Amino acid sequence: MTLALDSQQVPSDASRPWFDGLTRHFPGLELVRGDGRDGAFERHELGPAELWVIAAHNHAIRHRLPATCLRERVSVVLQVEGEGRVAQAGHACELRPGDLTLIEGSAPMNVEFDGPYRQCLLLLPRRGVTDLPIAEAAGRAMRGEDPVDGLLGRAIAGLPDAVARLGPVGRGELAASLGLMLRTTSALQRGREAVRRHVRVERAIALIERELADPELSPARVAAGQGVGRRHLDALFAAHGGSIERWIQERRLQRAAQALRVSRESVLEVAVAHGFRSASHFARAFRRRFGAVPSAWRGEPTGGGS
Template sequence: MTRDGNGRRRVPVEQRDDGSLVFGYLDTGSPDRTNATDTVLVRAGQPYRAELRPYRFGALNACDISGEQDVRVQPRHSPDARPQGPLIGLLLSGRGSLEQDGRQCALAPGGFVLYTGARPFRLALGGAYRYVVWSPAATAAGPTPAPAGADPSGTATGRVLGATLAELAERAPAMSALARHERGEHVTGMIRTLLRDATAPAAPDRPGATLDRVLDWIDARLGAELTPAAIAAGQHISVRHLHALFARHGDTVGEYVRRRRLERVRADLADPRPAHLPAYALAARWGFREASHFGKLFRARYGLSPRAHRDSALRAPD
C-alpha cells in the first residue's frame, strides 16, 4: 500500500484467509475497522496489491485506486459505524461492473455508478484498472437516498459531473488543502443535484426520448461488451422493445454500434497523439476484438485500409 494523497498515512489492510480487509481509504479519521464506514473485503486470488491514494475535499472524501489484478469487492459494514453518504465510482481505465439490489451496471472508462456501502454490493475491477470512489458526508449529500446501482453517466448532469470528477482526480495531487476544500463544495452541490434527479419520478416519455437515452448510453460504453441483451438491461427495457426503437428509424442495434465504433477508431487513426499504437490496439479500445474482422469492416465502410487512412491523415497539412 502507499501513503495517501495528502502524504500522511497508509491505508490499513488486514490479510485474511478469505481475502483482504481494507478500511480507512475514505473514512481516514477512523483508527480501526470496527467503527470505519468504508470497510470492504477484497478478493484478488492472491495477496492484494494496489495503489490507494485518499484525498479530502472538504466534506467530500475520495480515493484513487490503481491496480492490475482482477478483484472482487464486497462491503463489510459494521453496525457500530456511523451513517455513510452515497458512493460514486468513476472508472478511468480498465473494466468494471457493479451489482446492487438486483441491478447490474457495466462500467467502461469514463463511466460512473451510484451506489451505497450500507447495503450489499459486488464490485468487479480488472484490466489494469484505475477506479476513483467518491463519498460526500451523509449530511452534505442531503436526505436523498442513493439509488441502488444507478448509472446516470449518460444524463446531461451525469456527463458534466463525470468530466468534473475525472479532472479533479488528475489535479488532486498538486492541489493545496484550501483548493481541495473549495472544489469539494462545488462538486458536492453537483452530486446533490444528480441524486435528486436520479431518484425523481420518471417523467412521461416524449417521442424519441427513450431512443435518445439508449444512444447516449451506448456512446458512453463503446469499448464495453454491447450485446442487445446488455443494452436492454442497462436501459431497463425488453430486447424486443430495443430492436423496435431502431427499426422505426431503419437501423439495427448491431449496425449502429459498429458504425459508432468505426467512427471512433477512424478519428483515433487521424490523431497524431496515439500514432505510436498499432491500428488493432485502437480498434480493441473501441470494442473490436478481432483485428482481421475490424480491417474488413473498416475497408468496407471507408474504402481503404486502416493503415492507408492513417498514413493519409497524418501526412495531410494542418
C-alpha cells in the same frame, strides 16, 4: 496500466498489501477473488469529503458490513480505466471508462473486475444530499457519454490534479460544489425520466386509439409496442388513474357511447366496431359505466354521461 500511485496520504500502508490497507479505512471489505497484493491507492481530504483513487488487478470484493464512514456519506464511483461490475440493492451494472454509479453505504455490495482498473471514489457528506434517491440509484450505471452524467464524471476525473493545487479552504469549497453538481445532475435526470415516461404513455395511448376496434388489442400488445413489459407500462399508466386494460375499456365505451347517439347502426354493430366480441359483453360493460343499457342510452338526451 501503471498501478503505482504517487501519494503521501497513506505512508503507514506502504509496506502492506494494498487490500489490507483499504480494510483499515473501510471495515467489512472481504476479498472474494485475487490475492490483495497487486494494487495501490491514495486518499485526499476535501474538507468534509474524501477522494480515493484506487488501482488494482483482477479481483472481486464483497462488502458485508458497511463501514460507518460509508453509511454517513454518499459514495460516487467513477470508472477511470478498465471495466468492472457493481451489484447492490437488487441492481447490477457494468461500468466502462467514464461511467459512474452511486453506492448506498448502509447496504451490502459486490464489486468485480476481470483485469486491471482504476477508479475514483468520491465520498460526500450525506447531510448535504438528503433529498437524493440513493437507494434507487445504487448499482445503476450513469453513462459517461450521457450529456448530463458526463459533466459530473469529468469533474471527478479532474479532482486528483485539482486537489494538488488547492489548500484546505479551496478543497472544502470544491467538495461543496461537487455536492451541488450531484444534486443538479440527479434533478436533471429525474426530470428527463419524467419526460420519457410521459412520452411513452402518450405513444401507448396513440397506439390504443389507432387499434381500438381490434378485439385482439391487449395490454401486452400495447406494452410490446413501447418496448417495455406490461407491469412497467401499467405503473406509468397508474399516474393517469388506472391500468392499460382499464384505459382500453374506457376508450372503447366512450367511443361506443358517442356512436350510439349519432349512428343508425345496431347495438351489435356498434359493439363489434369498437372492439367488443359480443352484444351481451358490451351491454354489461356499458351499463356498469353509464348506468343504462345501450338501447336505452340512445333515447336519452344528448349530454348524459361522458
